[in-house]
Amino acid sequence: MEGRRNLEVFTENKDDKEQQEAAKDVKSSLKRGYHHFFAESEDFREFIKNKEEKKICRDAILAAKLALEELKLKKFADHIEIEPDNIHILSKEDFERIGSPDSGGFHRLENTYAPVNDNILKFIHVITHELSHAISYYALNLEKEKGENSHTGLKYNDFALISKRSGLDFTKENGELIFQGLAEATTELLADRIRQQFVKLNKNLPMRKKKDLVESHVYYPQILIVNHITGSYSWLNNAEIKIPGVTKILAEMGTEPEDAVEASKKLGFKDLTEYLEAERGKQGEG
Ligand SMILES: [Zn+2]
Numbered sequence: 001m002e003g004r005r006n007l008e009v010f011t012e013n014k015d016d017k018e019q020q021e022a023a024k025d026v027k028s029s030l031k032r033g034y035h036h037f038f039a040e041s042e043d044f045r046e047f048i049k050n051k052e053e054k055k056i057c058r059d060a061i062l063a064a065k066l067a068l069e070e071l072k073l074k075k076f077a078d079h080i081e082i083e084p085d086n087i088h089i090l091s092k093e094d095f096e097r098i099g100s101p102d103s104g105g106f107h108r109l110e111n112t113y114a115p116v117n118d119n120i121l122k123f124i125h126v127i128t129h130e131l132s133h134a135i136s137y138y139a140l141n142l143e144k145e146k147g148e149n150s151h152t153g154l155k156y157n158d159f160a161l162i163s164k165r166s167g168l169d170f171t172k173e174n175g176e177l178i179f180q181g182l183a184e185a186t187t188e189l190l191a192d193r194i195r196q197q198f199v200k201l202n203k204n205l206p207m208r209k210k211k212d213l214v215e216s217h218v219y220y221p222q223i224l225i226v227n228h229i230t231g232s233y234s235w236l237n238n239a240e241i242k243i244p245g246v247t248k249i250l251a252e253m254g255t256e257p258e259d260a261v262e263a264s265k266k267l268g269f270k271d272l273t274e275y276l277e278a279e280r281g282k283q284g285e286g
Helices: 017-027 034-042 051-070 074-078 092-098 120-134 180-201 207-215 220-230 235-242 246-252 257-266 270-285
Strands: 007-011 087-090 106-108 111-115 138-144 159-166 169-171
Touching (some): 034 106, 034 111, 051 074, 051 120, 051 180, 120 180, 120 207, 169 180, 180 207, 180 220, 235 246, 246 257
Antiparallel strands (some): 106 111, 138 159
């Protein structure tokens, strides 16, 4: 398995074999399951899900795929390798110890974590937000552990996995995290779409609950700022949620075939770039 398509792992030292191996392991984290490593090193166990929670997890993942398809990101959706087992329920104590006490949930690579919750709507709300994070673009820097230096709390053996990019947020050279509010707003905007699909999949949910689910938002003020700037739900804004930078790249794309190849390269569309280059070759011959 080549690992997650939306995850890039950078290393400090390209000649260090150990680093390269670790980067490979992280990149194909699904092979072993980052969760098991995380649970062992943090010493916690997850709750076994009941029937209702299992169904919610299945539906939430399906809803995430449907939401991406709706955003014309089907190819991306096909590569989501998140399964219900990647959604974990922790005791309140473990959740507060490992995650941040005032957040509803957190995520680690392809895994999402929520505290055990009697309020099933709250649970759906949290996991849809965290799923939205988990399917977003990630870029990590693999660095030899130098103590408490990772704000993401991600570790792999002797390495700290420093977040460079997670969705729209960005860590500067000096460690300062920027665009965090913007990243949360766009994450929640995607989560909003996931919840709408979830509601469609669960038609028998009482009307009031449906309303509660799709009408409440975390980071609502940040969302309002984003909406204010962008004029809300245009396809480009939604595309930007999934492919940060897409707007700038498309804005700069000219009308020549070469310009499309260039944009495709910048967008990281490997298959499409190859196709466009082959097409251009054919035209040259004809
Ligand atoms: Zn978040």
